Amino acid sequence: MNCEQVQKLIHAHHDGELDVANTLQVDEHLADCPSCFNAVRQLSALRGALQDSELRFRAPTRLRSSITAAVEQAVRAERPAVITRPWYRQPAWSVAAVLLVACVLTLQVSFRRSDDRLLAELTSSHVRSLMVNHLYDVASTDQHTVKPWFDGKIDFAPPVKDLRETGFPLLGGRMDFLEGRAVAALVYGRQKHFLNLFVWPSASSSPAELRATQRNGYNVLRWSDGKMNFGLVSDLNEGEMREFVREWAAK
Amino acid sequence: MPDAAANFDQTILPHLDAAYNLARWLIGNERDAEDVTQEACLRAFKFFDGFRGGDARAWLLTIVRRSAWTWLRSNRRHEEAVEFDEELHGGIDVSASPEVSLIRAGDVDAVRQAIATLPAVFREVLVLRELEDCSYKEIADIAGVPIGTVMSRLTRARRQLQTALSTQPQSGGLS
Ligand SMILES: [Zn+2]
Numbered sequence: 001m002n003c004e005q006v007q008k009l010i011h012a013h014h015d016g017e018l019d020v021a022n023t024l025q026v027d028e029h030l031a032d033c034p035s036c037f038n039a040v041r042q043l044s045a046l047r048g049a050l051q052d053s054e055l056r057f058r059a060p061t062r063l064r065s066s067i068t069a070a071v072e073q074a075v076r077a078e079r080p081a082v083i084t085r086p087w088y089r090q091p092a093w094s095v096a097a098v099l100l101v102a103c104v105l106t107l108q109v110s111f112r113r114s115d116d117r118l119l120a121e122l123t124s125s126h127v128r129s130l131m132v133n134h135l136y137d138v139a140s141t142d143q144h145t146v147k148p149w150f151d152g153k154i155d156f157a158p159p160v161k162d163l164r165e166t167g168f169p170l171l172g173g174r175m176d177f178l179e180g181r182a183v184a185a186l187v188y189g190r191q192k193h194f195l196n197l198f199v200w201p202s203a204s205s206s207p208a209e210l211r212a213t214q215r216n217g218y219n220v221l222r223w224s225d226g227k228m229n230f231g232l233v234s235d236l237n238e239g240e241m242r243e244f245v246r247e248w249a250a251k
Numbered sequence: 252m253p254d255a256a257a258n259f260d261q262t263i264l265p266h267l268d269a270a271y272n273l274a275r276w277l278i279g280n281e282r283d284a285e286d287v288t289q290e291a292c293l294r295a296f297k298f299f300d301g302f303r304g305g306d307a308r309a310w311l312l313t314i315v316r317r318s319a320w321t322w323l324r325s326n327r328r329h330e331e332a333v334e335f336d337e338e339l340h341g342g343i344d345v346s347a348s349p350e351v352s353l354i355r356a357g358d359v360d361a362v363r364q365a366i367a368t369l370p371a372v373f374r375e376v377l378v379l380r381e382l383e384d385c386s387y388k389e390i391a392d393i394a395g396v397p398i399g400t401v402m403s404r405l406t407r408a409r410r411q412l413q414t415a416l417s418t419q420p421q422s423g424g425l426s
Contacts, residue, residue, distance in 0.1 A: 050381040059271035
């Protein structure tokens, strides 16, 4: 793929709408094209700016009550006509059944879609960090240097731990983007392998069990401790990555 | 047995914010956006019986969008209301994107202003994608255009937004 083809696809790539084959080709191109890679980072920056909840208008209360009143009035006016229909033609019954099914499907589909998008973003962020030689903004094996580096760059304080004694030395940290928000990426080493640990605040206060997935040949482990979400990505084998997670929790 | 009004509360009303958000961004002022949203909700309610599956939110947004465009056509300058002609405006521009990595989280007003100046056909795909998290397929259904058109409009919308934001005075960055 050349730059022109890639530039046409990076929006779909960014939106998680690209098929696997094209995603791989785009990732490959981004790995050694700083200018296309920069275009992707700018899309992430733009999404970050659009993420502000103040940009979404909320329906005023007076509109809500005015609509409710109008609907009640319409129901009262239409009731006699409704009663003459067979039961299955009545709005209440058919709509209730159809919408129940529709809601369940919608929930599942949108959950799967956003889950898949996150997985794709985790993996491609990992790949990019390795290939574009942008592993860290702050290179330090000292957790007391890495942790304060994030102050003022992201809106939360990520936990930073050095796992040197257990064979996972901390190498540095950088700011990255996932789902349009700025997240912390901590970089650890294991012999010749690199591990990216992405950290961002959890929306739910209950911890989430460890889930291991494979994507494009990389292992992705995700969990939450009820405060932070963690995404660990590496080409290291799953067993050693689980070891990392245990050591992280124990420390 | 729950009556039709209760059903409306459970199925349409949860998407009222999404409906109003789209109307408000397309129309540009509160009062008319409220009128259009209310009209669309009542129409959605009226055709409740005809609704046969699918996504209730996408269905409501389709109706809101149609009402908003009707409003735009009768209340705005001709240029604004004309749906974008892809033929006339060519393909995707692949020239280097402007440097906007320094958009700060606090610049909400600048971002809002930049979105407001986009043509309505760009604004709607951007709002649906970025603020309502709709998929390309959902946007295509709501706007009644092919997915390829959604993609090219989204690309142009973002490009224009980046250009607009890069010319905003900035007092600092993430660095
Ligand atoms: Zn390139």
